[in-house]
């Protein structure tokens with residue numbers, strides 16, 4: 001019997017950072033490709049975002065995590081680049097194609113407590129929908145490197161001392177357990193992927209902590225002149241995840257012209273008898289969290305026409321960004337763009 005073409009084809013080389021989360025993500029993509037008959041090999045790389053432990057300041061660059069991996073595509077060291085979508089800059093770069101946004105993981109943020117934390121109460125958190133901040137006494141120290149998380153924490157609890165923290169998930173947990181913080185904020189997606197669900201943690205509801213654009217989603221890039229990799233990787237795309245991420249990232253790209261304030265947004269598909277709508281919720285804050293602009297909008301999507309859907313997602317993102325700008329988004333305090 002003739003072998004299938006994919007087993008004859010050269011292995012797809014998957015570039016990833018070396019942190020455990022990045023490695024998990026690359027292995028997940030390798031597994032998904034394997035399930036579809038493609039052979040893969042993982043190429044681990046070191047990126048600046050993992051080694052640079054300085055607190056975030058004005059000199060930090062956008063795309064720290066993703067540039068090294070993209071370079072591996074350019075240098076033909078790899079065929080496939082796996083990113084956390086929220087780390088991937090929105091500025092278009094036609095050397096690369098976003099071949100897939102796979103099904104999305106949890107978009108939520110979590111408040112994580114130290115192993116021996118006196119503030120953590122498993123039973124109150126298990127009961128669900130309350131604020132995780134209810135556990136934290138006045139003046140507690142919360143670690144986050146994200147201006148988006150800082151601004152929302154300060155809005156909810158001006159008394160909290162929000163302190164910078166850097167490093168990968170394991171490094172952050174070590175600092176938490178060493179007593180530097182009473183709690184830290186991490187993406188729920190990371191906790192799930194690293195199988196750390198036994199960590200003492202409680203999820204923020206969306207109305208307390210809106211995620212970063214693309215949070216919980218992977219973005220898989222290939223070189224735009226590599227049709228074989230594009231064809232293979234595009235099989236991993238999830239239309240709903242791509243659509244939501246497209247609208248969220250549109251808000252970010254539209255506002256970057258005049259606004260470097262913390263931005264959070266979340267889009268999802270809402271299906272009813274009336275049909276399917278893409279819903280988008282976005283906020284822009286001042287760096288200290290004292291000012292906040294919020295906009296929500298929805299648009300009908302036609303699930304059978306991919307091009308129309310993408311156009312609708314762009315339109316929705318642009319609409320929400322325009323409204324935010326009309327309400328003064330540009331005038332919010334300019335601040336550092338960060339990695340979350």
Ligand SMILES: NCc1[nH]cc(CCC(=O)O)c1CC(=O)O
Pocket residue numbers: 084085086087185186187189190214215216217218339340
């Ligand atoms: N900023 C780094 C980063 N990039 C993606 C994730 C988590 C996974 C995801 O959101 O998809 C994290 C860690 C975190 O924010 O806690």
